[in-house]
Amino acid sequence: xxxxxxxxxxxxxxxxxxxxxxxxxxxxxxxxxxxxxxxxxxxxxxxxxxxxxxxxxxxxxxxxxxxxxxxxxxxxxxxxxxxxxxxxxxxxxxxxxxxxxxxxxxxxxxxxxxxxxxxxxxxxxxxxxxxxxxxxxxxxxxxxxxxxxxxxxxxxxxxxxxxxxxxxxxxxxxxxxxxxxxxxxxxxxxxxxxxxxxxxxxxxxxxxxxxxxxxxxxxxxxxxxxxxxxxxxxxxxxxxxxxxxxxxxxxxxxxxxxxxxxxxxxxxxxxxxxxxxxxxxxxxxxxxxxxxxxxxxxxxxxxxxxxxxxxxxxxxxxxxxxxxxxxxxxxxxxxxxxxxxxxxxxxxxxxxxxxxxxxxxxxxxxxxxxxxxxxxxxxxxxxxxxxxxxxxxxxxxxxxxxx
Amino acid sequence: xxxxxxxxxxxxxxxxxxxxxxxxxxxxxxxxxxxxxxxxxxxxxxxxxxxxxxxxxxxxxxxxxxxxxxxxxxxxxxxxxxxxxxxxxxxxxxxxxxxxxxxxxxxxxxxxxxxxxxxxxxxxxxxxxxxxxxxxxxxxxxxxxxxxxxxxxxxxxxxxxxxxxxxxxxxxxxxxxxxxxxxxxxxxxxxxxxxxxxxxxxxxxxxxxxxxxxxxxxxxxxxxxxxxxxxxxxxxxxxxxxxxxxxxxxxxxxxxxxxxxxxxxxxxxxxxxxxxxxxxxxxxxxxxxxxxxxxxxxxxxxxxxxxxxxxxxxxxxxxxxxxxxxxxxxxxxxxxxxxxxxxxxxxxxxxxxxxxxxxxxxxxxxxxxxxxxxxxxxxxxxxxxxxxxxxxxxxxxxxxxxx
Numbered sequence: 001x002x003x004x005x006x007x008x009x010x011x012x013x014x015x016x017x018x019x020x021x022x023x024x025x026x027x028x029x030x031x032x033x034x035x036x037x038x039x040x041x042x043x044x045x046x047x048x049x050x051x052x053x054x055x056x057x058x059x060x061x062x063x064x065x066x067x068x069x070x071x072x073x074x075x076x077x078x079x080x081x082x083x084x085x086x087x088x089x090x091x092x093x094x095x096x097x098x099x100x101x102x103x104x105x106x107x108x109x110x111x112x113x114x115x116x117x118x119x120x121x122x123x124x125x126x127x128x129x130x131x132x133x134x135x136x137x138x139x140x141x142x143x144x145x146x147x148x149x150x151x152x153x154x155x156x157x158x159x160x161x162x163x164x165x166x167x168x169x170x171x172x173x174x175x176x177x178x179x180x181x182x183x184x185x186x187x188x189x190x191x192x193x194x195x196x197x198x199x200x201x202x203x204x205x206x207x208x209x210x211x212x213x214x215x216x217x218x219x220x221x222x223x224x225x226x227x228x229x230x231x232x233x234x235x236x237x238x239x240x241x242x243x244x245x246x247x248x249x250x251x252x253x254x255x256x257x258x259x260x261x262x263x264x265x266x267x268x269x270x271x272x273x274x275x276x277x278x279x280x281x282x283x284x285x286x287x288x289x290x291x292x293x294x295x296x297x298x299x300x301x302x303x304x305x306x307x308x309x310x311x312x313x314x315x316x317x318x319x320x321x322x323x324x325x326x327x328x329x330x331x332x333x334x335x336x337x338x339x340x341x342x343x344x345x346x347x348x349x350x351x352x353x354x355x356x357x358x359x360x361x362x363x364x365x366x367x368x369x370x371x372x373x374x375x376x377x378x379x380x381x382x383x384x385x386x387x388x389x390x391x392x393x394x395x396x397x398x399x400x401x402x403x
Numbered sequence: 404x405x406x407x408x409x410x411x412x413x414x415x416x417x418x419x420x421x422x423x424x425x426x427x428x429x430x431x432x433x434x435x436x437x438x439x440x441x442x443x444x445x446x447x448x449x450x451x452x453x454x455x456x457x458x459x460x461x462x463x464x465x466x467x468x469x470x471x472x473x474x475x476x477x478x479x480x481x482x483x484x485x486x487x488x489x490x491x492x493x494x495x496x497x498x499x500x501x502x503x504x505x506x507x508x509x510x511x512x513x514x515x516x517x518x519x520x521x522x523x524x525x526x527x528x529x530x531x532x533x534x535x536x537x538x539x540x541x542x543x544x545x546x547x548x549x550x551x552x553x554x555x556x557x558x559x560x561x562x563x564x565x566x567x568x569x570x571x572x573x574x575x576x577x578x579x580x581x582x583x584x585x586x587x588x589x590x591x592x593x594x595x596x597x598x599x600x601x602x603x604x605x606x607x608x609x610x611x612x613x614x615x616x617x618x619x620x621x622x623x624x625x626x627x628x629x630x631x632x633x634x635x636x637x638x639x640x641x642x643x644x645x646x647x648x649x650x651x652x653x654x655x656x657x658x659x660x661x662x663x664x665x666x667x668x669x670x671x672x673x674x675x676x677x678x679x680x681x682x683x684x685x686x687x688x689x690x691x692x693x694x695x696x697x698x699x700x701x702x703x704x705x706x707x708x709x710x711x712x713x714x715x716x717x718x719x720x721x722x723x724x725x726x727x728x729x730x731x732x733x734x735x736x737x738x739x740x741x742x743x744x745x746x747x748x749x750x751x752x753x754x755x756x757x758x759x760x761x762x763x764x765x766x767x768x769x770x771x772x773x774x775x776x777x778x779x780x781x782x783x784x785x786x787x788x789x790x791x792x793x794x795x796x797x798x799x800x801x802x803x804x805x806x
Contacts, residue, residue: 051730051738051754082726084755117723118756227731306709306793320520323485327454328630335454351454352487353521390709 004270006148008141009160009175013037013240014196015137018150021129023077023115023122029150030077031126033098033133034194035070039108040236042069043207045214047231053080053117054087056232058095059110067203069236070108072194073098073126073133074151076179079190080113080121081229090123097127101134114153114179114190114230148177151192155179159270163263167252170243172199174259178218178267180274193218193233193267199256200239201246208248209257210235217264220296221272221386222303235260269386278388280312282370290379294331298374299385301329309390312370317361319347326374337377343367407673409551411544412563412578416440416643417599418540421553424532426480426518426525432553433480434529436501436536437597438473442511443639445472446610448617450634456483456520457490459635461498462513470606472639473511475597476501476529476536477554479582482593483516483524484632493526500530504537517556517582517593517633551580554595558582562673566666570655573646575602577662581621581670583677596621596636596670602659603642604649611651612660613638620667623699624675624789625706636667672789681791683715685773693782697734701777702788704732712793715773720764722750729777740780746770 014036021031044063046056063069073094080087091111099106113121137143148158160177180191193214201209210233218233246252273281284303289295302308305325311318322340326333340348343364345356364370417439424434447466449459466472476497483490498512505512516524540546551561563580583594596617604612613636621636649655676684687706692698705711708728714721725743729736743751746767748759767773 049727049730050732050736051726079723082723082751082754082756117727227727229727229730320482320485323454324452324520324630324632327452327632329453333453348485351485353485 004266004273006158006160007162009144009162009177010139010141011162011173011175011196012198013238014175014236015139016143016147017133017136017138018146018148019129019133019136022125023075029146030075031129031133032074032147032150033137034072034147034196034236035102035137036196036236036238038238039068039070040238041067041201041203041206042110042234042236043203043210044110044232044234045210047227047229049227049229049231051082051229053113053230054091055080055111055113056230057088058091059112059232059234062107062110066105066107068108069110070104071098071102072110072112072234074112074192075126076114076151076153078113078115078119078121079117079230081117083118083120086120090121094123094126094130097130098134101130110234112192112230112232114151114192117229144175144177151177151179153179153190156274159267159274161263161266161270163259165255165259167243167255170241172241172243172256172259173197174199174263176263176267178271180271190228190230191218191271192231193264195233195235195260195263197235197237198239198241199237199246200241200243201237201256205246205248205253206235206237209253209260212257213261213264216261217268220384221268222300233264272386272388275388277391279391280368280370280389282312282372282387282389283384284372284374284387285382285384286374286376287382288375288377288379289381289383290376292381292383294333295376295381295383297331298326298329298333298376299383301325302372302374303385303387306390309387312365313389313391315362315365317358317365322372323348333376334378339375339377341373343371407669407676409561409563410565412547412565412580413542413544414565414576414578414599415601416641417578417639418542419546419550420536420539420541421549421551422532422536422539425528426478432549433478434532434536435477435550435553436540437475437550437599437639438505438540439599439639439641441641442471442473443641444470444604444606444609445513445637445639446606446613447513447635447637448613450630450632452630452632452634454485454632456516456633457494458483458514458516459633460491461494462515462635462637465510465513469508469510471511472513473507474501474505475513475515475637477515477595478529479517479554479556481516481518481522481524482520482633484520486521486523489523493524497526497529497533500533501537504533513637515595515633515635517554517595520632547578547580554580554582556582556593559677562670562677564666564669564673566662568658568662570646570658573644575644575646575659575662576600577602577666579666579670581674583674593631593633594621594674595634596667598636598638598663598666600638600640601642601644602640602649603644603646604640604659608649608651608656609638609640612656612663615660616664616667619664620671623787624671625703638663675789675791678791680794682794683771683773683792685715685775685790685792686787687775687777687790688785688787689777689779690785691778691780691782692784692786693779695784695786697736698779698784698786699788700734701729701732701736701779702786704728705775705777706788706790709793712790715768716792716794718765718768720761720768725775726751736779737781742778742780744776746774
């Protein structure tokens, strides 16, 4: 699929590095570190799967104990999940060494892993590489590219981005990177998102903004409907912009949230564009909803329907499948008020087919970007879920992952 | 896949027919009729999709108005769904003509449709064929085979079965047929089930038994997780066995329920065995549950996971995906108590990998029948969901359905 360009994610006061420590073979990068020069306020959101990686537990605990964070260490190639007590012991040992080498408190080091589950983490390789990792930290775009490459698993391309805006004369910059492709988040391909900004914002407000932003971005993408044991999105704010502290319910918060949502949505879209075997970039928008929940349930039902996704791959104008998925969402609505549009072609008006010419519809289906809009005409709430189609290659990639 | 043999579903007092009325081309059978010689008690269960076919509304209303039913007319090739007011008018006209020709009340005629949605039903073809349909009714196995073939859509084979048992010296027989393959129930391939028995049982008790039986059979199968707008299961009981009337909470009810569940499960299994592109017959059993709901949510999460299903197709011993789907079910459980078995091989004990030899596991994955057992060790409830794997052919069949 057509991929969007990665913007240089450099933000003043942050350093990064990515290298190979030997978890993956062929010298493939598999270890990344992000470091803030000063203690940064921090917030994270984590997977809702009831089975979680020890790394998720570690980072969640660290964020509850300390409002600050200095470093995030991330490995790919192994999820460090479902491996017994060794999993948590490894998190302890790794974060301890990183903290020692950086001369910072251990609770200010977060950790994340992605890769195959059930295989013990070769933590000695990470420990062995840690001194070199820290020596190699740097501020250049190359360093950030290396870091974003080191967190990839089945991803075909690395994913990074940057946004900026002026807040009362201060230039606020937010950089970020993400990974995930067989999605959300197959076979522990896991979705990871990391963000860093020079804004002055307290950790509580940062958490609020992160939740709002992820609920319009990372939490609204789906490739195959599964949530990994390792998913997380973490944001650090080092305050170097010296803006007046951003507080909830202010115009400054609104602007920060808008920028954070934008970069999260860009990074989430890159995941969809890199979806396993994907050939279409699909936006399912439900508008005219009575509640956000109703709109979300219906958008999600359409975006996760295997029947809709295979029809999109086949460029098959089978709108009946879309409507059927609307009915399957488990949310109430009035079937006689529903309109469905595909790339601005009205397929269904008040729940009845418009008998659009099949030729026109087939032409619309051939587009690379597909926008499905469902108007419930019963309120003003909306939700958008991004997804991709389901292709032969999706089956191929996923049938042959560990073997 | 290896298909199970169809048993002759003939039951005394019932006649059937199946023929081509021209909805499908190439003289393919597309119209079936089942008739009871005498008014039969009747019960039905219908799709939970919020968009329903007028046929579903018609039959649901008819069953609420009359406890008896004499005839069920079923067409394939067109779902008569999302077609505006004409859909219900067609149901009225067709059931009216069938009733006139059979000299029975219109409310004792039920109707069901399966096929593509959004295309007006060519009801004139059904009306034109109705006299011939009724003249051709018969009791032979051939007649039932024709009927079961006439309700097929993407099904590769027709599906029928019979069970019997003795109730206080009376031989009770239950026959049935089903359809559905791209499932549950893609692109309106729709799941339909029809059952007929000579038992004496009142309609209220029959409904109770049908709900219990379908909750252990038709409602526990999944190919792709979608529910059609047209799904229904209907049972008729003509009383010709002259047994003492079956009443709830009696041993007779228990035996009837057991037999009804057995035939429903057989007919549901045949749908899985005929699953679109399926190469594996998969049973996901969750046992040791605190509640049936918990067990069901977890079994269903595993059985509907695209990642699990593609791994099964690829014979990839990636048990991490199974465990991840358990965690994604949205039901509480204790991860430290979970055991997972695959064809009797213990993969996970108390939430930790058993490090089974990959060779042994790969051998188990090569079996045609896969039994995944998840023991939660927190109670006595269980649920079983039947499914199949996700293959290249699934994508192929579903990418090219209407085009």
